[in-house]
Amino acid sequence: MDAGFRLLGPLTAQRGDAVIDLGPPKQRAALALLLLHRGRQVPVDRLVDALWGDEPPPSAQASIQAYVSNLRRALRDEAGASSPIVRRAQGYVLDVAPERVDLAVFHAAVRTARAAAEEQRWPDALTAADAALALWRGELLEDLSDQPWVQAEAAAVEELRTECRETQITALLAAGRVAPALAAAQELRAAHPSRDRACWLHMIALHRAGRSPEALERYAEHVRRLDEELGLEPGAELRELQVAILRHEPALAAWP
Numbered sequence: 001m002d003a004g005f006r007l008l009g010p011l012t013a014q015r016g017d018a019v020i021d022l023g024p025p026k027q028r029a030a031l032a033l034l035l036l037h038r039g040r041q042v043p044v045d046r047l048v049d050a051l052w053g054d055e056p057p058p059s060a061q062a063s064i065q066a067y068v069s070n071l072r073r074a075l076r077d078e079a080g081a082s083s084p085i086v087r088r089a090q091g092y093v094l095d096v097a098p099e100r101v102d103l104a105v106f107h108a109a110v111r112t113a114r115a116a117a118e119e120q121r122w123p124d125a126l127t128a129a130d131a132a133l134a135l136w137r138g139e140l141l142e143d144l145s146d147q148p149w150v151q152a153e154a155a156a157v158e159e160l161r162t163e164c165r166e167t168q169i170t171a172l173l174a175a176g177r178v179a180p181a182l183a184a185a186q187e188l189r190a191a192h193p194s195r196d197r198a199c200w201l202h203m204i205a206l207h208r209a210g211r212s213p214e215a216l217e218r219y220a221e222h223v224r225r226l227d228e229e230l231g232l233e234p235g236a237e238l239r240e241l242q243v244a245i246l247r248h249e250p251a252l253a254a255w256p
Contacts, residue, residue, distance in 0.1 A: 002084070002096065003075050005035055007103045008157075009137030011144065013075065020074050025144070026051050027067040032141050034085065034094035036153055038101060043091040050149050068092055102135045103157070109135075110160050113167050120256065126171035132164050162192060169201045174256050178208045189218075193225060196235045203238075207245050207252060215245055 003020060006012045011032050013020040022028045033050050034042055048060045057063075072083040084096045098104035109132035116125035139145060140154040165188050172181035182205040189198040199222040206215035219234075219242045226232045244252055 002077060002100055004100045005096070005102065006137065007032065007035060007101070007141055008106060008135050009139070009142060011035075011141055022074065023067070023070055026063070027070060029144055029147060030064065030067045031071055031094075032144055032150070034092060035096075035101060035103070038094055038096060038098070038104065041088045041091045041093050046091070050147065103140070106132050106135050106157075107160070110164050113164060117167050117170065120174075122171045122174035122256070125167055126175065129164050129168035129171060133161070133168065136161065162188070162195070162198075166197055166201060169205070170256055173205065173208060178205065181205045182209050193222075194230060196222075196238045199234075200238050200241055203241055203245065204252065204255065212245050212248075216242065 003013050003015045006014075011022065011028055013022055013031075022031055029051055030047055033047060044061055044064055047064050048056050051064070052060055068085060072085045075085065076083045085092055085094050098108065109128050113125050113128035113132060116122070116128060140157045141147075141150045144150045145154065165184065169181050169184050169188065172178075172184065182202075185198070185202040185205040189195075189202040192198045199218060203215040203218055206212065206218065219238070222238070223234055226234060
């Protein structure tokens, strides 16, 4: 059985029920970078830069070789015949099937949810969004979060996670499941208090729950926050929703 890798939270690797020891932090960081570039060559110089920044020690390349050698031994298949890490030209490639990496599974599920939502196939969108979000155990590579390159990757993946949560809430509302949609929207808005779309979903969920005055209060709070903290105004879509709620427009009951 090939090893499986989890990046949505602390970095872990398992073969069956057995957790694989991935070694010290820099060795784990080397594996993380290879996983983020799964199937593509990562030059040794890129590994050195990721692990030590602008001032690598003279032994940096030798250390990379040692880390990779240790990882190759740890990740060999059950027969001990092969390892997913192979040397290519001036670097290394981690060759592992996408279904063995939770981040790759997440990306695939997000694409499925997005495509279903665009076609308004809401049950399919909800199933895919639920599957994508269930993979998360914490922030991306949270045990390596002090690394600048991890922070950049984490920000990009977190944006996808947020968009997926928005799809999930929309699909819940489409299914008439107002209570879980409202709970999810409130949680999303708490996590992203300055995000127009999070406020929009929270407002329409409140409206659907028969709590229109609260929806308008949330809008007023959002306007104040944007002005005081960012010097911005809400976008046109959010302003239009406020007007629609004030007018009790029937179309809101049929959205999406």
